[in-house]
Amino acid sequence: xxxxxxxxxxxxxxxxxxxxxxxxxxxxxxxxxxxxxxxxxxxxxxxxxxxxxxxxxxxxxxxxxxxxxxxxxxxxxxxxxxxxxxxxxxxxxxxxxxxxxxxxxxxxxxxxxxxxxxxxxxxxxxxxxxxxxxxxxxxxxxxxxxxxxxxxxxxxxxxxxxxxxxxxxxxxxxxxxxxxxxxxxxxxxxxxxxxxxxxxxxxxxxxxxxxxxxxxxxxxxxxxxxxxxxxxxxxxxxxxxxxxxxxxxxxxxxxxxxxxxxxxxxxxxxxxxxxxxxxxxxxxxxxxxxxxxxxxxxxxxxxxxxxxxxxxxxxxxxxxxxxxxxxxxx
Amino acid sequence: xxxxxxxxxxxxxxxxxxxxxxxxxxxxxxxxxxxxxxxxxxxxxxxxxxxxxxxxxxxxxxxxxxxxxxxxxxxxxxxxxxxxxxxxxxxxxxxxxxxxxxxxxxxxxxxxxxxxxxxxxxxxxxxxxxxxxxxxxxxxxxxxxxxxxxxxxxxxxxxxxxxxxxxxxxxxxxxxxxxxxxxxxxxxxxxxxxxxxxxxxxxxxxxxxxxxxxxxxxxxxxxxxxxxxxxxxxxxxxxxxxxxxxxxxxxxxxxxxxxxxxxxxxxxxxxxxxxxxxxxxxxxxxxxxxxxxxxxxxxxxxxxxxxxxxxxxxxxxxxx
Numbered sequence: 075x076x077x078x079x080x081x082x083x084x085x086x087x088x089x090x091x092x093x094x095x096x097x098x099x100x101x102x103x104x105x106x107x108x109x110x111x112x113x114x115x116x117x118x119x120x121x122x123x124x125x126x127x128x129x130x131x132x133x134x135x136x137x138x139x140x141x142x143x144x145x146x147x148x149x150x151x152x153x154x155x156x157x158x159x160x161x162x163x164x165x166x167x168x169x170x171x172x173x174x175x176x177x178x179x180x181x182x183x184x185x186x187x188x189x190x191x192x193x194x195x196x197x198x199x200x201x202x203x204x205x206x207x208x209x210x211x212x213x214x215x216x217x218x219x220x221x222x223x224x225x226x227x228x229x230x231x232x233x234x235x236x237x238x239x240x241x242x243x244x245x246x247x248x249x250x251x252x253x254x255x256x257x258x259x260x261x262x263x264x265x266x267x268x269x270x271x272x273x274x275x276x277x278x279x280x281x282x283x284x285x286x287x288x289x290x291x292x293x294x295x296x297x298x299x300x301x302x303x304x305x306x307x308x309x310x311x312x313x314x315x316x317x318x319x320x321x322x323x324x325x326x327x328x329x330x331x332x333x334x335x336x337x338x339x340x341x342x343x344x345x346x347x348x349x350x351x352x353x354x355x356x357x358x359x360x361x362x363x364x365x366x367x368x369x370x371x372x373x374x375x376x377x378x379x380x381x382x383x384x385x386x387x388x389x390x391x392x393x394x395x396x397x398x399x400x401x402x403x404x
Numbered sequence: 405x406x407x408x409x410x411x412x413x414x415x416x417x418x419x420x421x422x423x424x425x426x427x428x429x430x431x432x433x434x435x436x437x438x439x440x441x442x443x444x445x446x447x448x449x450x451x452x453x454x455x456x457x458x459x460x461x462x463x464x465x466x467x468x469x470x471x472x473x474x475x476x477x478x479x480x481x482x483x484x485x486x487x488x489x490x491x492x493x494x495x496x497x498x499x500x501x502x503x504x505x506x507x508x509x510x511x512x513x514x515x516x517x518x519x520x521x522x523x524x525x526x527x528x529x530x531x532x533x534x535x536x537x538x539x540x541x542x543x544x545x546x547x548x549x550x551x552x553x554x555x556x557x558x559x560x561x562x563x564x565x566x567x568x569x570x571x572x573x574x575x576x577x578x579x580x581x582x583x584x585x586x587x588x589x590x591x592x593x594x595x596x597x598x599x600x601x602x603x604x605x606x607x608x609x610x611x612x613x614x615x616x617x618x619x620x621x622x623x624x625x626x627x628x629x630x631x632x633x634x635x636x637x638x639x640x641x642x643x644x645x646x647x648x649x650x651x652x653x654x655x656x657x658x659x660x661x662x663x664x665x666x667x668x669x670x671x672x673x674x675x676x677x678x679x680x681x682x683x684x685x686x687x688x689x690x691x692x693x694x695x696x697x698x699x700x701x702x703x704x705x706x707x708x709x710x711x712x713x714x715x716x717x718x719x720x721x722x723x724x
Contacts, residue, residue, distance in 0.1 A: 245560075248559070248560045248561075249556075249559055249560065252553045252559035252560070252562070252565065253551045253553035253554045253559065253565060254553060254555070254556060254559035256546050257546065257554055259535070259537075259538055259542075260535050260538065260546050262537075263535035263536055264533045266497065266517075266529070267533035267534075267535060268518075268546070269497070269516075269517040269521070270495070270497075270517060270521055270526060270527050270528070270529070270533075270609070271521055271526070271547050271549075271608065271609070271612055272518050272519075272521035272522040272526075272549050272612055273518055273554075275518070327537075397592060397595075398592070401536045401537050401592055401594035401595070
């Protein structure tokens with residue numbers, strides 16, 4: 075077993091593309107769930123709208139890069155309004171049902187053969203990110219140190235991605251310290267109390283849904299640009315729950331919780347993955363127990379076990395406050 | 405009209421001290437007949453034909469009610485009389501099946517709860533709604549209305565709302581010290597005792613600068629010492645010129661601080677008047693004691709009920 079490679083892979087993954095995408099998705103969920111108490115089980119829907127918004131407008135319709143970005147955000151706003159208008163007056167559960175259903179509907183539509191000419195059908199779309207690559211101002215060469223060595227293209231992605239993450243974190247920080255943040259936290263605690271004090275809870279929930287959805291869509295747009303293709307299969311419901319895991323791991327309703335949670339989540343995923351593969355290759359793991367094709371499943375089982383242990387021993391996550399969790403139980 | 409009742413009302417208001425001098429001299433209920441739906445000289449809230457049905461049950465069916473400005477009005481009645489439902493309807497938390505009501509002349513039936521609160525008619529809840537995972541001071545600051553920083557874009561820039569926030573914080577701290585909660589300023593509201601939560605909810609409601617405050621059982625589930633404090637605070641609200649409408653079960657409390665009592669039974673208003681006349685009103689006695697549930701029984705009645713129950717048990721034993 076080559077522990078050096080395993081460690082390098084783990085450290086790279088903790089700041090990699092996936093960590094960025096899930097950090098953005100989880101920052102959005104933090105605004106929804108952590109601060110406002112909205113149960114959005116379809117964050118992947120917002121990511122898909124962002125990703126396809128960019129890909130379709132640039133590739134299929136021939137729009138410019140910037141117009142494509144604007145379209146992706148516009149799509150997320152429209153989706154949030156569509157989901158919010160009928161459900162935000164109802165109990166929290168209804169939003170959960172509608173968001174997960176809507177994300178599945180969108181995925182099926184994008185993968186449908188009928189819309190092949192626009193969406194690329196099951197094959198998806200690619201070849202729309204030329205402008206994104208052109209904008210790279212980093213000269214060719216190798217950058218970084220230790221395990222974190224990147225070429226110009228990789229570094230460009232990471233710079234753009236982490237800039238977006240920091241912008242989203244900054245935005246969250248500014249909003250949460252403000253009276254606006256106080257209102258949405260009050261809505262999380264007790265909507266009727268907020269209403270009784272003259273706050274239009276419906277309107278604030280809508281703002282929160284749009285904001286968190288747009289941040290999720292930005293994550294989806296970054297995904298589309300970094301991976302250079304979109305495919306409907308990538309937008310199944312699973313990533314939403316990974317983003318929730320990242321959020322809870324880092325600590326809900328904490329500014330940095332989703333970011334650090336996402337970094338650790340991808341470190342764990344990569345570590346278990348590489349360690350298992352390496353262990354099988356070196357015959358440390360007997361064949362009757364598992365073979366290489368089962369690694370993908372077993373690592374998720376291990377992540378599940380880790381999550382259970384986390385909930386038992388540190389329910390507040392990494393940054394959370396244990397007192398708050400105790401209050402929640404009342 | 406009962407003279408002793410008038411005297412009682414006058415003495416309670418006179419405790420206001422120099423600030424309340426206008427009220428000491430004038431009894432606003434002097435010419436008001438003690439009957440359901442009586443017109444008041446200066447109503448802050450007036451409701452007509454308010455109804456709410458749950459299936460076949462008329463939970464609320466109020467023909468006419470006026471709530472006088474600047475006094476404490478108690479809303480009493482046995483369990484299930486529709487007091488809380490009536491509160492919910494008036495404040496927009498429940499949708500009525502019909503009726504109109506107006507606050508200071510503005511029609512507010514059909515208005516959303518937050519809009520009602522912004523007009524200056526604010527309520528508290530029977531089950532206290534402390535915002536558990538927010539600090540006491542944040543609970544208070546939330547109450548202030550017209551905050552610039554509550555809009556999305558200005559929220560991003562402290563320059564827009566920093567000064568207002570400071571003023572709000574000062575007012576919040578004043579109220580906290582008035583309600584003896586200063587030492588709890590930075591603790592989570594969820595860590596307060598039941599009584600402290602009641603105080604916090606009342607103080608928070610005052611942050612909205614209401615003209616009518618509606619308290620749903622402000623003394624429920626509070627230890628007697630703290631209940632006494634709450635009673636004093638409620639009386640203090642009136643002395644500051646606020647109008648108070650409150651739901652309460654404890655008749656001692658009602659006698660102590662209310663200037664006017666409205667009695668509900670089975671969704672209707674069955675009596676109105678000063679405390680002294682209410683306790684002797686046959687409709688009220690019927691509503692409370694005739695129903696034998698939710699109302700306190702006298703010792704004799706308790707013994708009688710017990711004896712009847714024992715007799716039934718004995719009879720069943722004999723059959724077996």
